[in-house]
Amino acid sequence: MTATPAVDPTMDAITTAVTLGHEGETARARQELLAIWEDLGVLGDPLHRCTLAHYLADLQSDPAAALIWDVRALDAAGALTDQRAGEHHAGLQVDGFYPSLHLNIADNLRRLGAFEAAAEQISRAEERVAALPPGPYGDMIRAAIGGVSDAIAARDTTPRSTSPTVTATD
Known part of the structure; x- marks a missing residue:
């Protein structure tokens, strides 16, 4: 049952x-x-x-406002x-949350021009990709990690077209 x-x-x-x-x-x-x-x-x-x-x-x-909420999510995951x-x-499993949480923080830091901090967070996301499930969700997060990593290397602050915050309006 x-x-x-x-x-x-x-x-x-x-x-x-x-x-x-x-x-x-x-x-x-x-x-x-x-x-x-x-x-x-x-x-x-x-x-x-x-x-x-x-x-x-x-x-x-606003990437600064998004960053605050993403840090709160990461903090809560630590207690979960x-x-x-x-x-x-x-x-x-909580381990599966971390790649996305670190990805989102990295993306917000990148959009704010804090490239070194963004690179640290994207590295943390990359270190945890093994916890992602196989399938569309895991594939989407892996692709986003690669895209944000490339944008960090290019020092690009442009919002990603696939970012959920691109369509958010105040």
């Missing part, structure tokens, strides 16, 4: 807000995620904080356990 994931109203609310953002309602999505963040507080469930901050970063058009992640989705 397969275990059914526990009902998680906070993750459901985060998912609903993220869907709004994907549908172009960026301001409303940001507003809803910020309200959830206020309810969570800095000591809230690390899975909720990591997920929310990761998606809220994607809704920022595989057991808690697995309660949300069977087999989900």
